[in-house]
Amino acid sequence: xxxxxxxxxxxxxxxxxxxxxxxxxxxxxxxxxxxxxxxxxxxxxxxxxxxxxxxxxxxxxxxxxxxxxxxxxxxxxxxxxxxxxxxxxxxxxxxxxxxxxxxxxxxxxxxxxxxxxxxxxxxxxxxxxxxxxxxxxxxxxxxxxxxxxxxxxxxxxxxxxxxxxxxxxxxxxxxxxxxxxxxxxxxxxxxxxxxxxxxxxxxxxxxxxxxxxxxxxxxxxxxxxxxxxxx
Numbered sequence: 621x622x623x624x625x626x627x628x629x630x631x632x633x634x635x636x637x638x639x640x641x642x643x644x645x646x647x648x649x650x651x652x653x654x655x656x657x658x659x660x661x662x663x664x665x666x667x668x669x670x671x672x673x674x675x676x677x678x679x680x681x682x683x684x685x686x687x688x689x690x691x692x693x694x695x696x697x698x699x700x701x702x703x704x705x706x707x708x709x710x711x712x713x714x715x716x717x718x719x720x721x722x723x724x725x726x727x728x729x730x731x732x733x734x735x736x737x738x739x740x741x742x743x744x745x746x747x748x749x750x751x752x753x754x755x756x757x758x759x760x761x762x763x764x765x766x767x768x769x770x771x772x773x774x775x776x777x778x779x780x781x782x783x784x785x786x787x788x789x790x791x792x793x794x795x796x797x798x799x800x801x802x803x804x805x806x807x808x809x810x811x812x813x814x815x816x817x818x819x820x821x822x823x824x825x826x827x828x829x830x831x832x833x834x835x836x837x838x839x840x841x842x843x844x845x846x847x848x849x850x851x
Contacts, residue, residue: 634739727824
């Protein structure tokens with residue numbers, strides 16, 4: 621088996637990322653560093669390590685949908701000992717969050733140990749849509765709605781076009797859904813903040829064809845086979 625396939629199948633790391641780690645000299649076979657992708661290994665006999673951490677054979681692929689509550693960090697470990705999303709799902713050494721939600725935000729977060737599945741949902745070339753429910757503290761003007769939909773410059777780079785649907789607007793604010801296919805850090809909050817709007821509440825409700833539905837906050841469910849194969 622090619623080493624990048626073995627790593628992808630047993631660590632939640634995509635084949636592309638595995639190749640990058642190999643080229644960076646971070647992968648070891650039986651204690652020997654390798655720097656050329658394409659190496660053939662024998663699972664169960666060869667010992668594979670990444671940065672000193674052993675990659676063990678995983679027999680079962682796991683695909684979870686979590687309704688993340690506010691207050692949880694989207695990371696596998698936190699040096700400050702804060703609550704992470706991993707506290708809400710079954711213990712699995714190779715399980716990884718698919719993308720991120722910031723600490724204050726809620727909603728749909730996927731987790732898996734299948735590197736190819738993760739790559740399919742997160743790599744920019746696949747343009748996987750993500751839909752969010754947003755509450756603004758002031759009414760959104762039509763001209764600003766169009767500005768965001770066309771794309772605005774954030775940190776020197778213009779955002780890709782998005783789609784906004786207004787749910788309700790009055791003197792107290794606006795609720796809406798926005799669909800994007802990028803994954804920049806705190807992107808939606810920054811997009812609205814850049815033109816003077818404050819996001820009071822943010823919840824992701826869809827990733828690709830996978831919807832949060834009636835999944836209760838703080839709970840998770842296993843993805844259906846159709847959800848795994850479609851996205």
